[in-house]
Amino acid sequence: MSELRWTPPPPPDRLRSALRAALSRRGRPLRVLAEGIEGLSGSVDWVTADPAGRVVAVLLTLEEDRALELVARGLAERDALAARLAEWRQLAPELGLRTDAGVDVLLLAPEFSPAARAAAAALGDAVELARVRFAAVGAAPAQALLESLAEQPGEPAVATPRPRLSIFRSGLRDADLSPESRSA
Amino acid sequence: MARGLGDVLHYFDPALGPAAEPSSPTQAESRPEPGPVQLLAVPMEAADLLRGAIVWNLALELGRAGAAVEAVIPPDAGVPEEDATLGVRVSGAHAADWVRATGQARTRLADRTTLDAPGLLLAGLAAEATPAGAEHADRALLCCATEPVALERAEAQGRRWLEAGHDRLGVVIHGAGSVREARRAFERLAGPLERVAGQPIASFGLLVDDLALYRSLVERRPVGLTRPQSPAGRALADVARLLLAPEDST
Numbered sequence: 001m002s003e004l005r006w007t008p009p010p011p012p013d014r015l016r017s018a019l020r021a022a023l024s025r026r027g028r029p030l031r032v033l034a035e036g037i038e039g040l041s042g043s044v045d046w047v048t049a050d051p052a053g054r055v056v057a058v059l060l061t062l063e064e065d066r067a068l069e070l071v072a073r074g075l076a077e078r079d080a081l082a083a084r085l086a087e088w089r090q091l092a093p094e095l096g097l098r099t100d101a102g103v104d105v106l107l108l109a110p111e112f113s114p115a116a117r118a119a120a121a122a123l124g125d126a127v128e129l130a131r132v133r134f135a136a137v138g139a140a141p142a143q144a145l146l147e148s149l150a151e152q153p154g155e156p157a158v159a160t161p162r163p164r165l166s167i168f169r170s171g172l173r174d175a176d177l178s179p180e181s182r183s184a
Numbered sequence: 185m186a187r188g189l190g191d192v193l194h195y196f197d198p199a200l201g202p203a204a205e206p207s208s209p210t211q212a213e214s215r216p217e218p219g220p221v222q223l224l225a226v227p228m229e230a231a232d233l234l235r236g237a238i239v240w241n242l243a244l245e246l247g248r249a250g251a252a253v254e255a256v257i258p259p260d261a262g263v264p265e266e267d268a269t270l271g272v273r274v275s276g277a278h279a280a281d282w283v284r285a286t287g288q289a290r291t292r293l294a295d296r297t298t299l300d301a302p303g304l305l306l307a308g309l310a311a312e313a314t315p316a317g318a319e320h321a322d323r324a325l326l327c328c329a330t331e332p333v334a335l336e337r338a339e340a341q342g343r344r345w346l347e348a349g350h351d352r353l354g355v356v357i358h359g360a361g362s363v364r365e366a367r368r369a370f371e372r373l374a375g376p377l378e379r380v381a382g383q384p385i386a387s388f389g390l391l392v393d394d395l396a397l398y399r400s401l402v403e404r405r406p407v408g409l410t411r412p413q414s415p416a417g418r419a420l421a422d423v424a425r426l427l428l429a430p431e432d433s434t
Binding site for chain 1: 360361362363364366367370371374375378383384385386387388389390392414415418419422425426429
């Protein structure tokens with residue numbers, strides 16, 4: 001019987017299809033709406049939507065030492081994409097996109113440094129990190145595996161699975177909850 | 185006699201003052217068709233000062249946003265009856281009197297609404313009046329802190345509503361330290377309730393700084409008027425915005 005083995009990232013064309021498949025297999029499956037769209041700081045690898053219609057921007061790096069930069073890019077793209085949501089909903093109402101819930105960001109990298117994790121954690125809900133690895137069985141093509149880092153070490157595990165239909169909504173960010181913030 | 189801000193606002197903007205009596209049949213006939221009034225029941229415990237403060241501040245914040253609003257609150261929640269800062273009338277009602285009081289408030293509100301500007305009635309509700317609330321309210325709005333004990337209590341409240349045959353639930357998380365904390369609290373509460381209800385639990389955002397809300401009630405100075413740019417004020421404005429959003433965006 002062939003064994004599962006870790007593999008290096010596959011070639012670019014196969015890499016993208018493997019990651020698209022992995023996104024669709026997540027606990028919160030993501031449907032790819034667009035790939036490689038132009039963003040503020042380069043290309044946004046995927047614009048996706050979860051089953052409830054919430055938009056999730058996905059950015060990828062295969063270079064560990066660029067994970068911190070990826071966090072910054074993710075934050076910038078999140079705001080830029082959120083500003084376009086209403087237009088997308090108008091252009092493609094059949095997609096059922098939610099315009100009131102902003103944009104989530106999912107960042108994929110082989111590993112995230114403590115600094116990258118701390119930066120993402122400081123952003124509150126803005127950014128989710130997931131390690132990406134590749135594995136194959138025998139001669140089969142490599143599959144992408146995503147390991148979410150949403151639960152930080154030391155935090156109690158969530159006993160209840162995430163609801164599938166109910167979506168938390170808020171127009172606030174953590175900066176709005178700070179007494180020092182003067183922004184409206 | 186001393187006058188409140190609500191008594192003089194109409195000098196600056198007639199739309200903010202009390203509805204004027206129609207002076208002629210023509211004026212009465214030209215009134216737009218009344219809009220719906222949505223009754224949001226907020227489950228409360230005995231002497232629930234914090235939820236009293238939340239409902240009172242939210243009602244005034246909704247009034248500040250221009251909505252036609254009334255609040256009906258149990259007398260033991262420490263909320264002053266008034267008529268009306270920002271055009272928001274606040275009245276007290278014991279559990280036994282809840283249906284009559286909310287019915288009267290709904291009638292009053294209907295006169296102030298249009299199809300473009302529906303009314304909102306926030307009504308605190310004691311646990312023993314849940315069956316009445318389930319029969320008459322359009323939605324139960326659970327106000328829940330982030331601690332596990334509070335989440336368990338709110339889940340029990342939600343289950344009582346579902347058992348009473350009312351499946352439209354909404355949640356406001358309060359006392360959160362961050363958006364992430366509020367989201368997790370919501371998801372822990374909504375997950376089990378959603379499975380029982382068979383439909384989504386609506387989220388109406390988060391409130392912060394319970395102490396500021398409570399203090400505002402004690403001082404009779406609503407946060408939205410005295411400190412709108414504080415974290416508590418910004419959060420109140422966001423929850424009000426979500427409550428006023430069209431139904432299809434929930």
